[in-house]
Amino acid sequence: MTIAVDLDGTLANIYSVVLAEVSAEIGETLTPNLMTYYDWLPDAFGEGMFQRFSEFWTRYSAECVEPIERDVEVLTRRIRSRYGGLDIVTQHTELERKNITEWLQHWNVQYDNLVLCGLQDKSKLPYICYIDDNPFLAEKLRNSAKVLYLYDQPWNRLTPGKWNIRRVHCLREVLD
Ligand SMILES: [Mg+2]
Numbered sequence: 001m002t003i004a005v006d007l008d009g010t011l012a013n014i015y016s017v018v019l020a021e022v023s024a025e026i027g028e029t030l031t032p033n034l035m036t037y038y039d040w041l042p043d044a045f046g047e048g049m050f051q052r053f054s055e056f057w058t059r060y061s062a063e064c065v066e067p068i069e070r071d072v073e074v075l076t077r078r079i080r081s082r083y084g085g086l087d088i089v090t091q092h093t094e095l096e097r098k099n100i101t102e103w104l105q106h107w108n109v110q111y112d113n114l115v116l117c118g119l120q121d122k123s124k125l126p127y128i129c130y131i132d133d134n135p136f137l138a139e140k141l142r143n144s145a146k147v148l149y150l151y152d153q154p155w156n157r158l159t160p161g162k163w164n165i166r167r168v169h170c171l172r173e174v175l176d
Helices: 013-028 038-044 050-061 074-084 095-105 133-143 172-176
Strands: 002-007 086-089 115-118 129-132 146-153 163-166
Touching: 002 074, 013 038, 013 050, 038 050, 050 095, 074 086, 086 095, 095 115, 095 129, 129 133, 133 146, 133 163, 163 172
Parallel strands: 002 086, 002 129, 086 115, 129 146, 146 163
Antiparallel strands: none
Protein backbone atom coordinates (compact mmCIF):
# COMPACT_ATOMS: atom_id res chain seq x y z
CA MET A 1 0.00 0.00 0.00
CA THR A 2 1.52 3.28 -1.09
CA ILE A 3 0.91 6.34 1.08
CA ALA A 4 0.28 9.75 -0.55
CA VAL A 5 2.32 12.53 1.03
CA ASP A 6 1.64 16.19 0.30
CA LEU A 7 4.36 18.75 -0.39
CA ASP A 8 3.40 22.35 0.55
CA GLY A 9 2.81 22.73 4.27
CA THR A 10 3.46 19.04 4.93
CA LEU A 11 7.05 18.42 3.80
CA ALA A 12 8.13 21.80 2.44
CA ASN A 13 8.11 25.02 4.41
CA ILE A 14 7.06 27.03 1.36
CA TYR A 15 4.69 29.22 3.37
CA SER A 16 7.57 30.82 5.25
CA VAL A 17 9.17 31.75 1.93
CA VAL A 18 5.89 33.15 0.64
CA LEU A 19 5.22 35.10 3.83
CA ALA A 20 8.76 36.51 3.92
CA GLU A 21 8.31 37.84 0.40
CA VAL A 22 4.85 39.27 1.04
CA SER A 23 6.04 40.77 4.34
CA ALA A 24 8.83 42.60 2.54
CA GLU A 25 6.32 43.94 0.00
CA ILE A 26 3.87 45.30 2.54
CA GLY A 27 6.40 46.32 5.22
CA GLU A 28 4.71 44.23 7.88
CA THR A 29 5.81 40.96 9.45
CA LEU A 30 3.50 38.07 8.64
CA THR A 31 3.88 34.75 10.40
CA PRO A 32 2.19 31.40 9.69
CA ASN A 33 0.20 31.70 12.93
CA LEU A 34 -1.87 34.42 11.26
CA MET A 35 -3.08 31.87 8.72
CA THR A 36 -5.97 30.54 10.76
CA TYR A 37 -7.85 29.14 7.77
CA TYR A 38 -6.75 27.57 4.52
CA ASP A 39 -7.57 30.40 2.12
CA TRP A 40 -6.20 33.12 4.37
CA LEU A 41 -3.46 34.19 1.94
CA PRO A 42 -5.65 34.61 -1.17
CA ASP A 43 -8.33 36.28 0.97
CA ALA A 44 -5.79 38.74 2.33
CA PHE A 45 -3.78 39.32 -0.85
CA GLY A 46 -5.99 38.30 -3.74
CA GLU A 47 -6.61 35.27 -5.92
CA GLY A 48 -3.20 35.86 -7.53
CA MET A 49 -1.67 34.13 -4.50
CA PHE A 50 -2.59 30.76 -6.01
CA GLN A 51 -0.54 31.57 -9.08
CA ARG A 52 2.29 32.88 -6.95
CA PHE A 53 2.51 29.61 -5.07
CA SER A 54 3.34 27.81 -8.27
CA GLU A 55 5.77 30.50 -9.31
CA PHE A 56 7.58 30.33 -5.98
CA TRP A 57 8.66 26.80 -6.80
CA THR A 58 10.18 27.89 -10.09
CA ARG A 59 11.79 31.06 -8.72
CA TYR A 60 13.56 29.69 -5.69
CA SER A 61 16.36 27.15 -5.73
CA ALA A 62 16.00 24.00 -3.68
CA GLU A 63 18.11 25.16 -0.74
CA CYS A 64 15.94 28.29 -0.24
CA VAL A 65 12.88 26.26 0.69
CA GLU A 66 13.58 24.30 3.85
CA PRO A 67 11.82 21.11 4.83
CA ILE A 68 9.48 21.54 7.79
CA GLU A 69 11.29 18.72 9.57
CA ARG A 70 15.06 18.51 9.49
CA ASP A 71 15.17 14.71 9.48
CA VAL A 72 12.87 14.43 6.47
CA GLU A 73 15.20 11.90 4.83
CA VAL A 74 15.03 9.42 7.71
CA LEU A 75 11.33 9.94 8.29
CA THR A 76 10.30 9.50 4.67
CA ARG A 77 12.49 6.39 4.45
CA ARG A 78 10.74 4.90 7.48
CA ILE A 79 7.26 5.81 6.32
CA ARG A 80 7.99 4.48 2.83
CA SER A 81 9.23 1.24 4.33
CA ARG A 82 6.25 0.94 6.69
CA TYR A 83 3.67 1.44 3.94
CA GLY A 84 5.53 -0.29 1.15
CA GLY A 85 5.63 2.87 -0.94
CA LEU A 86 5.50 6.64 -0.69
CA ASP A 87 4.29 8.94 -3.45
CA ILE A 88 4.60 12.71 -3.28
CA VAL A 89 1.14 13.89 -4.32
CA THR A 90 0.73 17.60 -4.87
CA GLN A 91 -1.64 19.92 -6.70
CA HIS A 92 1.21 21.49 -8.61
CA THR A 93 1.46 20.94 -12.35
CA GLU A 94 4.04 19.71 -14.84
CA LEU A 95 5.42 23.26 -14.98
CA GLU A 96 6.90 22.75 -11.52
CA ARG A 97 8.10 19.14 -11.95
CA LYS A 98 11.74 20.03 -12.51
CA ASN A 99 12.01 22.35 -9.50
CA ILE A 100 10.07 20.09 -7.18
CA THR A 101 12.17 17.10 -8.23
CA GLU A 102 15.31 19.11 -7.49
CA TRP A 103 13.93 20.04 -4.08
CA LEU A 104 13.13 16.41 -3.23
CA GLN A 105 16.60 15.35 -4.30
CA HIS A 106 18.35 18.21 -2.51
CA TRP A 107 16.74 17.31 0.82
CA ASN A 108 17.02 13.54 0.20
CA VAL A 109 13.30 12.89 0.45
CA GLN A 110 12.70 9.17 -0.04
CA TYR A 111 9.81 8.53 -2.44
CA ASP A 112 8.61 6.44 -5.34
CA ASN A 113 6.64 8.75 -7.64
CA LEU A 114 6.01 12.47 -7.88
CA VAL A 115 2.32 12.81 -8.74
CA LEU A 116 1.34 16.28 -9.95
CA CYS A 117 -2.42 16.14 -9.78
CA GLY A 118 -3.21 19.77 -10.59
CA LEU A 119 -6.92 20.41 -10.08
CA GLN A 120 -7.77 16.72 -9.79
CA ASP A 121 -9.51 15.76 -6.59
CA LYS A 122 -6.85 14.12 -4.38
CA SER A 123 -9.49 12.23 -2.45
CA LYS A 124 -10.46 10.37 -5.63
CA LEU A 125 -6.93 9.18 -6.38
CA PRO A 126 -6.21 5.49 -5.74
CA TYR A 127 -4.63 5.89 -2.30
CA ILE A 128 -6.16 4.74 0.94
CA CYS A 129 -3.81 6.66 3.21
CA TYR A 130 -2.66 10.29 3.03
CA ILE A 131 -0.48 12.75 4.93
CA ASP A 132 -1.69 16.27 4.18
CA ASP A 133 -2.30 19.65 5.82
CA ASN A 134 -5.36 20.53 3.72
CA PRO A 135 -8.54 20.81 5.83
CA PHE A 136 -10.69 20.50 2.70
CA LEU A 137 -9.18 17.09 2.00
CA ALA A 138 -10.11 16.13 5.57
CA GLU A 139 -13.75 16.97 4.86
CA LYS A 140 -13.74 15.01 1.60
CA LEU A 141 -12.28 11.95 3.31
CA ARG A 142 -14.27 12.22 6.54
CA ASN A 143 -17.04 9.86 5.42
CA SER A 144 -14.82 7.55 3.43
CA ALA A 145 -12.90 4.42 4.35
CA LYS A 146 -9.64 6.25 3.66
CA VAL A 147 -7.26 7.51 6.37
CA LEU A 148 -5.79 11.00 6.54
CA TYR A 149 -2.95 11.96 8.84
CA LEU A 150 -3.72 15.67 9.07
CA TYR A 151 -0.41 17.48 9.42
CA ASP A 152 -0.98 20.07 12.13
CA GLN A 153 -0.87 23.65 10.86
CA PRO A 154 -2.53 26.89 12.02
CA TRP A 155 -4.94 26.70 9.05
CA ASN A 156 -6.36 23.30 9.98
CA ARG A 157 -6.70 23.61 13.77
CA LEU A 158 -10.50 23.81 13.61
CA THR A 159 -10.76 20.52 11.74
CA PRO A 160 -12.17 17.91 14.11
CA GLY A 161 -10.67 14.46 14.31
CA LYS A 162 -12.36 11.16 13.60
CA TRP A 163 -11.18 7.54 13.52
CA ASN A 164 -9.86 8.15 9.99
CA ILE A 165 -8.84 11.83 10.39
CA ARG A 166 -5.84 11.75 12.71
CA ARG A 167 -3.98 14.92 13.57
CA VAL A 168 -0.21 14.54 13.68
CA HIS A 169 2.24 17.18 14.87
CA CYS A 170 5.25 15.59 13.20
CA LEU A 171 5.89 12.84 10.68
CA ARG A 172 7.16 10.53 13.39
CA GLU A 173 3.60 10.29 14.76
CA VAL A 174 2.54 8.58 11.54
CA LEU A 175 4.79 5.71 12.59
CA ASP A 176 3.34 5.37 16.12
MG1 LIG B 1 -0.40 21.19 1.54
